Amino acid sequence: MTFAPTELLREANLRVTGPRLAVLAEVEAHPHSTAEAIVEAVRDRLGTATIQSVYHILNALTDAHILRRIEPEGSPGRFELFRDDNHHHLVCRSCGEVSDVACTVGHAPCLTASDDHGYVIDAAEVIFWGTCPSCATQATQTPPTS
Amino acid sequence: MTFAPTELLREANLRVTGPRLAVLAEVEAHPHSTAEAIVEAVRDRLGTATIQSVYHILNALTDAHILRRIEPEGSPGRFELFRDDNHHHLVCRSCGEVSDVACTVGHAPCLTASDDHGYVIDAAEVIFWGTCPSCATQATQTPPTS
DNA sequence: AGCGTATCTATGAGTAATTCAAAAATGCGA
DNA sequence: TCGCATTTTTGAATTACTCATAGATACGCT
Numbered sequence A, B: 001m002t003f004a005p006t007e008l009l010r011e012a013n014l015r016v017t018g019p020r021l022a023v024l025a026e027v028e029a030h031p032h033s034t035a036e037a038i039v040e041a042v043r044d045r046l047g048t049a050t051i052q053s054v055y056h057i058l059n060a061l062t063d064a065h066i067l068r069r070i071e072p073e074g075s076p077g078r079f080e081l082f083r084d085d086n087h088h089h090l091v092c093r094s095c096g097e098v099s100d101v102a103c104t105v106g107h108a109p110c111l112t113a114s115d116d117h118g119y120v121i122d123a124a125e126v127i128f129w130g131t132c133p134s135c136a137t138q139a140t141q142t143p144p145t146s
Numbered sequence C: 001a002g003c004g005t006a007t008c009t010a011t012g013a014g015t016a017a018t019t020c021a022a023a024a025a026t027g028c029g030a
Numbered sequence D: 001t002c003g004c005a006t007t008t009t010t011g012a013a014t015t016a017c018t019c020a021t022a023g024a025t026a027c028g029c030t
Helices: A005-011 A018-029 A035-046 A051-063 A133-141 B005-011 B018-029 B035-046 B051-063 B133-141
Strands: A067-070 A078-081 A088-092 A098-101 A120-131 B067-070 B078-081 B088-092 B098-101 B120-131
Touching (some): A005 A018, A018 A035, A018 A078, A035 A051, B005 B018, B018 B035
Parallel strands (some): A088 A120
Antiparallel strands (some): A067 A078, A120 B120, B067 B078, B088 B098
């Protein structure tokens, strides 16, 4: 319940505008939305909105660390509210749906590479690939023809 | 040293062609190459090559599990020889360079999500983000102006 | 070795996702 | 409520990649 979009914007020194609030409301309501889905939601709220503006807003909010962008291979970018909680993602190979998972072993064992090659590592990103319950059910009912 | 491109192709029931051998030679010589870099290398070897053909070849070899495609956010797709060894990647935020890392804790602890949300998980992908040694050195010499 | 055909590559066009540049509109501090 | 910097819109461009089809090539067979 600590979701105060206006203050998030103010704290980042960004102006509070209709389109920005609409984008934030949508991302909060539907995490992991694509830019495409977000424009549509913004249009529902405000009447009009261009995809370019939404991209511009998404970039501004991502730069300000209000949003986080994830981009599973083969999918357009998706956006969620930025949380400093080290969670990871579960992606369905069949429908592309994304879910959150907390990091497996508490805090960070899987965030340490065995050999860092001299890199200064600042983050680890984990993506679990699989099939979501509803796609798994469908696949059982109508197996792929190959 | 056990790199026999011709046999890899034969085993997958694929024809052994100049372009395919050139692509494999390049990926073996420079793992994590982009399609763009690969066409250029193929052109050096064979005289001509179109980017579309290279994409076609890369897709065919990826489907045959001879290559693996990785796509760090913000980067075009990159290709490496497929090895069933569960290794992960280290990506430099500054220059985009990719290095391999063995999975941290042996076999698979970081491959198990704490809560699978009912998904049937078949793979886990880990990307470590950071700064590579040479970019880190440059950054120290000329700090960013902001 | 030569042939025929299925497989592969080249050519040309097209699409999806995203960015860039410049003009019009709007938020908000004074 | 005025002014101006910040935002949004408009319109065009770019990047990474796919699709369709025609032409070329590998390779099993004789």
